[in-house]
Amino acid sequence: MTTALPATPTRRDFLFVATGAVAAVGAAAVTWPFISQLNPDASAVAAGAPIEVDLAPIAEGQSIKVFWRGQPIFINHRTPEEIAFARNTDLQSLRDPQSDEQRVKAGHEQWLVVVGICTHLGCIPTYHQGDYQGWFCQCHGSQYDSSGRVRAGPAPANLALVPYDFLSDSKIVIGQTA
Ligand code: FES
Structure with a gap:
């Protein structure tokens, strides 16, 4: 089930993905909302088992949210403009200096995967808000x-990175690296 946020100030959708694109690794295809179900797959996910995420449905410019280890994980399919903005940044100006190259996988620069917690x-935080083509935290x-x-x-650090790997060009596994 995929649900678009109610009215946002931007024209692009922020998708909440509770299932469909997500499955616990090794489990059969999950066709119901996993996080609200007290089934073994949900338990495994809540306990921190790796999860696979199908990236194919995520259009350029969209962001989805999945849950791993009880935390929201943002997966952004970045536009070329967003990538260029991230890369044309003076690292000296950053509070928590880190290059964009350090935060994404080489060859998959369009995908950003971070913990969605300020x-x-x-x-x-809310995506597609603020002055930096990213997120704004309303708090x-x-x-x-x-x-x-x-x-x-006031945030002291960047959104945290997540361990993940690409299984193919259109599928990642979160919580597991090669
Ligand atoms: S919790 Fe995000 S700015 Fe305070």
């Missing part, structure tokens, strides 16, 4: 750019 006090005004790096507000 590093200030733990709110969930106290922190802003993150298209690489998930903090650019404004």
Whole structure:
């Protein structure tokens, strides 16, 4: 089930993916919302088992949210403009200096995978808001750019990275690296 957010100030959708594109590794295809079901697959996911995510349905410019280890994980299919914005950044100007290249997989620069929790006090930032082609945290005004790096507000650090690997060009596994 995929549900678009209610009215957002941008024209692109932010998708919540609770199932369909996501399956616990090694499990059969899951066709119902996993996080609200008390089934073994949900338990495995809640316990931190790796999850596979199908990237194919995520259009360029869209972001989805999945859950892994009880945390929201943002998966962004970045546009060329968002990638360029992230890469044309003076690292000296960053509070938590990190290049975009350090935050994505080489050859898959269009995909950004980060923990969707503000590093200030733990709110969930909103995508496609703020001044940096990334996220805005409504709680106290922190802003993150298209690489998930903090650019404004009280947050002390970038959105955290997640261990993941590509199984193919259109599928990743979160929680497991080669
Ligand atoms: S929790 Fe995000 S700015 Fe405070």
